[in-house]
Amino acid sequence: MIITNWISHVPAPGFWILTAAGIAVCFAAALVFWVCVRSGRMFELSPHEAALHQLEAARALMNPEAAREYCLVVSTILRGYVEEQMQLRASRLSNEEFLHEIVDVPNRLVPEHCGLLGDFLQHYDLAKGAGWQYPLAALEDMHETGVEFVLQSSTPPVRAMPRAAQLRAQSNSAGKY
DSSP, X not given: OHHHHHHHXXXXXXXXXXXXXXXXXHHHHHHHHHHHHHHTGGGOOOHHHHHHHHHHHHGGGOOGGGHHHHHHHHHHHHHHHHHHHHOOOOTTSOXXXXXXXXXXXXXXXXXXXXHHHHHHHHHHHHHHHTTTOOOHHXXXXXXXXXHHXXXXXXXXXXXXXXXXXXXXXXXXXXXXX
């Protein structure tokens, strides 16, 4: 009698198969998560996110007496961002060469982005020419220009569609309805 009661409470074989499969899936998910965290891929930032975080950290250096250090750090951040985002070698170029390199290669930056980058580099040159004595308001303006450049250039520019392509798209969409 005791044996029959015990046997009646044993789960069906399908229960054990599902339990083993569930444990295997949980183990595999934990292993994948662990590998991603260890390799650093789990928390990888895009180039513009990394640049924005670095710019925010550089704000601590924003001081008229330390204008040289601040300007060099921010310039390095933006040049690194341009190198990653636009696959352009920028770290060893002068400001003038840097702007020409960006402008000469089509589809790198739209004119508005070149203007923002030019404004930033102009601030940099002014600080450098002033013997690195740069007022706090000008440093803040420089910082905002750099942040605005990163924000605006982080998405690929929307190019105007040629007129022939627009007409083709309109005629294709007109035939569908």
